[in-house]
Amino acid sequence: MSFFAIQVLNGLSYATTLFLMAAGLTLIFGVTRIVNFAHGSFFMLGALLTAHWVTNWFPAWGESAGLYALAMLLGALAAGVAGALAEFVLLRRLYGVPELYQLVATFGLTLAMSDAMRWGFGPGEVFAPRFPGLKGAVELWGEFFPVWQLVTMTLGPLVWLGLHLLLTRTRFGQRLRAATMDRAMLDALGVNPKPLMLGAVMLGCALAGLGGALQLPREPANLQMDVNVIVETFVVVVTGGLGSIGGAFFAALLIGLIHALGVSLFPQATLVLVFLTMAVVLAVRPQGLMGQPLDAGPREIIQKFHQPSVKRSLGALYFAAFFGLCALAWTGGEYTRSLASDALILLIFGVSLQSMMALGGLVSFGHAAFFGLGAYGAALSHTQWGASLPVALAAGCALALAVAAVFGAAVVRSAGVYLAMLSLALAQVIWATATQWVALTGGDNGVIGLRLVSDDTRPLFFVLLVFIASLSVAALSRLAGSTFGAALQAVRDTPQRAAASGLPVNGIKYRIFVESAVLAGLAGGLAAAHKGAVFPSAASVATSVDALLVVLLGGVHQLWGAAVGSAVLTWASAELGSSVAVLRDYWRGALGVFVMAIMVLSPSGLLGLLQRMKGARRAASPADPGGSR
Incomplete structure (x- = not known):
């Protein structure tokens, strides 16, 4: 009895910090x-x-x-x-x-x-x-x-x-x-x-x-206090209900008590218990304990999905330029090839998120869950059963599919920030499992020594990355123009009207979520093969943010947005600190300033900014006298 009483006091003390943050x-x-x-x-x-x-x-x-x-x-x-x-x-x-x-x-x-x-x-x-x-x-x-x-x-x-x-x-x-x-x-x-x-x-x-x-x-x-506390703060706020200080108070008590008891009784599953609590609450009450349904938030800044041209010849030109840049990267040396491989994997990961965001309006802040599942599925199938690259990639996709099929049932009942935080909870559960299940995943030491790609097969692997990346962009283009893509956009823009028209709203959201998760799992498997190792960071908040940055930097409603975003982010991460001496130790801060500037000046991304600049030049240019004939 005394043990539980002390743990309750520990939980109440920890709840104070959570409540101050959440309030x-x-x-x-x-x-x-x-x-x-x-x-x-x-x-x-x-x-x-x-x-x-x-x-x-x-x-x-x-x-x-x-x-x-x-x-x-x-x-x-x-x-x-x-x-x-x-x-x-x-x-x-x-x-x-x-x-x-x-x-x-x-x-x-x-x-x-x-x-x-x-x-x-x-x-x-x-x-x-x-x-x-x-x-x-x-x-x-x-x-x-x-x-x-x-x-x-x-x-x-x-x-x-x-x-x-x-x-x-x-x-x-x-x-x-x-x-x-x-x-x-x-x-x-x-x-x-x-x-x-x-x-x-x-x-x-x-x-x-x-x-x-x-x-x-x-x-x-x-200097690690910020990310460590903000994740659990979001858990409290979302569990209590956005905008409800009373809900934040009771949620802080609940999470604080579960955290304290988890540390004492289930130390290896404490984080899992905390995020599972939020997931259960949101599954039962999508607005949290004391939250009220929020007014419809602002619409996306650009609703139309922009493709470079409806002309097949120009569309083929864009793909030819993409293949040409990949070939140029391959001839640039080992370091350039490695960076290009990172960018291609990030592109595939970005397209997986872009498909559900741009067309379905589903915002995920924890898409790294499926990236990590794909990576660990591929790595463990290789180390445990000796699977080759194709079989390992299939195992990673299957694991991501299995989790998404179960988790998707809760996703279709949420929207907006609640959906973003629910997906974050899943990612944190996967991350915590990878960190604490040392016997299977190696914990922080990871799964290392993968030989899915050898030096001899590295060129073929790069060709595979280029093929899958280009196929992902082509599939996104085809999806945007398909009947299913039109249904997705209808569900995104006017869900009530779509339901009244007979569209299976939840089924459409479920399908795009699962398909997106499988592609993210494929990207994770490719990353494991490329790096030769997998660590819990594959499912971390930072990895989820990388996917968001890729999509938003290039332009969430731009067909080639993920390609531009992945190239910019990979270059900035690798080159900014090494090429600029002043920024060598502070390149993350410089990247943060750049991200803020893009989100403020051009929320439609770099490609959206380029489109606006072209439109402004056309408007400023003299009218063509022959244009009216």
Whole structure:
């Protein structure tokens, strides 16, 4: 009995941190309708600033309870100021933009802030002293429990009460609630919504910074805190229901308790339990525990799927140019061939996501789940049973198909951010399984020593990559012009009208999801064969973001968007840091700035920007006198 009681207290203490993060993220989303993936960066900023204040800059502050608390408040305030700067520079340019673009743009902000903090604070961990006067432990039910965690447990309900009073008893809070319900009406009544949105972002980021500062007596501040905490924060927010602070509170309690009990009872499956909890909640209640159905979000910026030309001769010219560039890459040496192979695999992976996004409107933030399944399926079939390359690729596709067939039943009931987070949950479950099932997957050591491709067969493998990549683009083109493609776009744009017309809406969504998953699994199998090894990172958040970047950089509604995006991302990842000395250690931050610029200046991608530039030149050119004849 005492064991479970202590674990419940551990869960309640951890829930406080989750609630501070989730409350801030919920507040920002409720007012601005922006899904801020960079929220974990403000958590990390609050932790790092507080840690340096009490450790390196003013060590005497670490010996005084009052000054230590002041350092925590200053860390939270600095996070709020940084949030205001982010709102002014980036977030206000994303208002009214579909959630997917917001997620990717704020992921770029995460990369930029992480490298900025790495430059400012250094790469090492910072161990802060324990809070003065609260360093000991008290005996409860025959077990010892830290006093600091008992104190932090009280902050969750206090913050919830404070936010409730702010939103219900103050004019600022009432206007925030009005902005949440109908910002356009509030603007029409003469209330400028911009200061309200700025205030909501500042308060939300300050809560995140406070959550980071409160972690210091328990763990050191480090540069991995942002991604580690933001994933579980999204789990809490989505489980509780987007826009519901009360839902975030109860979801934080639920996830905190499951996390604490999982660490004690099932340490190898803790992460799996957390994400399975979210998946079960969303499968039963697609809007979360206390969430309400959201208004229809903004439509995609470009709905029409653009192909270069309806003329077959010009279409063949584009494919000829693609084959020519691949042949040129092959003659450029071993390094260039390796980069070209990476880009081709990324292209196939990108097309798999583009097919369901552009035509079906299904947004996945965890498409790496099927990429990882394909990679591990191919690798394990080779190491366990000696499968050759074709059989290994088939095994990887079969594994991705099996999981997608089961998971797709839940997908067809979700949409928008809920679908993105549900897919993220699946990816995290696959990642956690690959990390913790050491006997099968090797854990962090991975599955290495694959000989699916030898030096002698490397040229044939490159030809295979070119063939599959070109076939993927051709299949996407054919899909866009097919009857099934038209049905997909009808379900995407007007699902109720499509259902009234007799279209099997859920069946159409299910089919494109499963087909997309199989192609992603094929890309994963090819990656395993190319690299000769598979690691859990194949199913990580970063891999899912790579697929999103490929699609959005080139243009989600452009036939050759994935090809352009994969080429740009592969080149930037490999060459930016090595060719520019200043950026050698901070190329991820530079990539983040580039991603933010693309999402703000040209959400339709580089090809969309090129189209607009051509249109502007035509409009500016003198009219052709003979054009009217």
